[in-house]
Amino acid sequence: MAVTRTLTIIKPDGVAQNNIGDVLRTFEENKFKIVAMKMLRLTKQQAEGFYAVHRGKPFFESLTTFMSSGRIVVMVLEGEDAINRLRAVMGATNPANAAEGTLRKRFATSIEHNIIHGSDAPDTAAFEIGYFFSEMEIVS
Ligand code: IDP
């Protein structure tokens, strides 16, 4: 497996619940290298642009309102098979279905408020990394 990059976000609920430290520790324990990181607050329009693939879904309006409701931490992670390994560490979208020990099982409170985002494929990872970071801001 090759070293790849993925985009992750600690969502507004994770920041508000003081889970930044828990998430960073989990990344380090799982041998992800944090190669870019910043805190920001999305506008509604910026959240809609990020989640454009979900436009038209019943949860789109609520999701983009939630994602623009508070501070988030955005990171680029690098590692062996980073996209798939991050998804495994995150757990299922709905915390009720998330495996024991996963971030969503540990900290998420609902299918929407599930504390963390992770890219789901190489093409979406490339789009999502470029949405937040220039190549100059990624330090590996
Ligand atoms: P993922 O974050 O596990 O990749 P997606 O299906 O890509 O899940 O959905 C994006 C985000 O939209 C989820 O993380 C969650 O916050 C929210 N979401 C997904 N499905 C639902 C739903 O059925 N109701 C409410 N929110 C949802």
Ligand code: MG
């Ligand atoms: Mg997704």
